[in-house]
Structures are given as structure tokens and as C-alpha cells.
Amino acid sequence: MKKVWIDAGHGGKDPGAVANGLREKDIVLKIALGVKKQLEAEYEGVQVLMSRGSDVFLELSERTAAANKAGADILVSIHCNAGGGAGGFESFRYTNALSESVSFQSLLHQEIMAALKPYGITDRGQKSKNLHMVRESKMPAVLTENLFVDVAKDAGLMERQEIIVALIAGHVVGIAKHLDLKKKEGSAVAKTERNINVVSPWAASVWKAMTEQGYVDGSRPGAPITREEMAVIIGRLKKNLQK
Structure with missing residues (x-):
């Protein structure tokens, strides 16, 4: 131990x-x-x-x-x-x-x-x-x-x-x-662990497009979104729609 x-x-x-x-x-x-x-x-x-x-x-x-x-x-x-x-x-x-x-x-x-x-x-x-x-x-x-x-x-x-x-x-x-610790086999934590810096395959194309268009900065695709971050995205969307 x-x-x-x-x-x-x-x-x-x-x-x-x-x-x-x-x-x-x-x-x-x-x-x-x-x-x-x-x-x-x-x-x-x-x-x-x-x-x-x-x-x-x-x-x-x-x-x-x-x-x-x-x-x-x-x-x-x-x-x-x-x-x-x-x-x-x-x-x-x-x-x-x-x-x-x-x-x-x-x-x-x-x-x-x-x-x-x-x-x-x-x-x-x-x-x-x-x-x-x-x-x-x-x-x-x-x-x-x-x-x-x-x-x-x-x-x-x-x-x-x-x-x-x-x-x-x-x-x-x-x-x-x-x-040199070994990970526990089949632990609940290991099964639910998610790398927030890696985009899920099903969202990859949309995430790429949103990043290229400036709605998001491309970081932390798997992280929870805050209300202030949502406000920024909505603000950018409104600005683009008004062009």
C-alpha cells in the first residue's frame, strides 16, 4: 500500500x-x-x-x-x-x-x-x-x-x-x-470518466464548423456550458444574423 x-x-x-x-x-x-x-x-x-x-x-x-x-x-x-x-x-x-x-x-x-x-x-x-x-x-x-x-x-x-x-x-x-499505480478494473469512475478536451465523434463535424465560424474557441468540447458562455454564443449568433 x-x-x-x-x-x-x-x-x-x-x-x-x-x-x-x-x-x-x-x-x-x-x-x-x-x-x-x-x-x-x-x-x-x-x-x-x-x-x-x-x-x-x-x-x-x-x-x-x-x-x-x-x-x-x-x-x-x-x-x-x-x-x-x-x-x-x-x-x-x-x-x-x-x-x-x-x-x-x-x-x-x-x-x-x-x-x-x-x-x-x-x-x-x-x-x-x-x-x-x-x-x-x-x-x-x-x-x-x-x-x-x-x-x-x-x-x-x-x-x-x-x-x-x-x-x-x-x-x-x-x-x-x-x-506506478494500477487503475482499478471496472471501477465506476473509470467507466464514466470523460476527457473534456476530446470531442465526441457524433459532434465532431458540427464542433469543427462552429469553431471555424467563431461561435466557440475550439477548447473543452466535453465540458458543461455556463450561462455566460451560452450568452456569448447567442450574442455571436445574433451578430451574424444581423449582417
Whole structure:
């Protein structure tokens, strides 16, 4: 049984970065809980442990001490960023990280960026820094910075469910590949899973035509549509009819 430690940053009296009506502690908890649920539902032989599963405050030392005591195989500390200009995603390992942490970061970063690719999110790169969560953890550890709450574009994206789903999926796939986890046979999740970035064959021709005519941007063909997206499509249709 592989043990994965998921650390949702901040919490309780510590909101983390705050801007555009968003609080870092809320977003990262949602991602962390989603990672736990999806990883355990889809893969065999894995247990996901968490620093926190609710809005509580923990010192950094408490988080790493608990992960080390549990004997976790890997640790992922999930955060959102602030003060980044153009925004985007980046990941961190310890400055003197062991080779396994380097390889874990590379794989995790790649999978998260692959999940975010359809949304045009900036890849800020794989970095190293003297951060407590990756320094004091005794197992391979990576800290992810998932978009910027104080960058308007990123903040808008984080309010969309499909972005949260993509962030969760990227973390899950990266973790599963690093630990060489096997998918559960015939699981309900596996049967109903849909890649929202792949158009269904029956809709391919119409989707292509609508994209070429500018009604949609060609991304996320399988994602649910919001009322504001529907309003944009109707507005474009009315504009074309008036020509």
C-alpha cells in the first residue's frame, strides 16, 4: 500500500493569498480533497493522508512531522500564488533535493501542465527553493503553486469548475505515474470518466464548423456550458444574423 501525503496549504486563521473574492485556503482544500477522492477511487493500492480535511490551522512543523511519522511515500503541498504579473502554474522542490524528488517534480509538473494546456495557462517552470514543506519532509516532496489569486485572468479561471477538475486530474495522474499505480478494473469512475478536451465523434463535424465560424474557441468540447458562455454564443449568433 502506497501512502500519499497531501498538504492543503494554510487554513483556519491563515487564509493564504486573498484577492478577487478568492481565498487561497479554500481553493487548495477543494483541490486536495478532490485529489484524495479521485486517486483512491481510481487506483489500487494507495492511501491518501492529509494535513487537513477542513478549514483548520496547522503550523508548518505540525504538517511535516505528521507526514514523516506516517511514513508517507511522497508528499505534495498544494498552494495558490500571488504577485505574479502574468500568472500561471509553477512547482517547487527543495534546493538540495534528492534525485527522486527531482524526477517526481518533473513528472507531476508535466502532467498538471498537460491538463491545463487547453486553457492557455502560462507554464512558469519547475523551480527549487528553501521551503519548509519540501525541506523538512523525509520523502520525495513537491510544492505546487496553482495559478494566481491576484491576477484577474487566473482568478476568473479558478472560479470555473473545469479548471479545478483539470488541476485535480493533473495532480492525480502525476502521482499515479510516479508511484506506478494500477487503475482499478471496472471501477465506476473509470467507466464514466470523460476527457473534456476530446470531442465526441457524433459532434465532431458540427464542433469543427462552429469553431471555424467563431461561435466557440475550439477548447473543452466535453465540458458543461455556463450561462455566460451560452450568452456569448447567442450574442455571436445574433451578430451574424444581423449582417
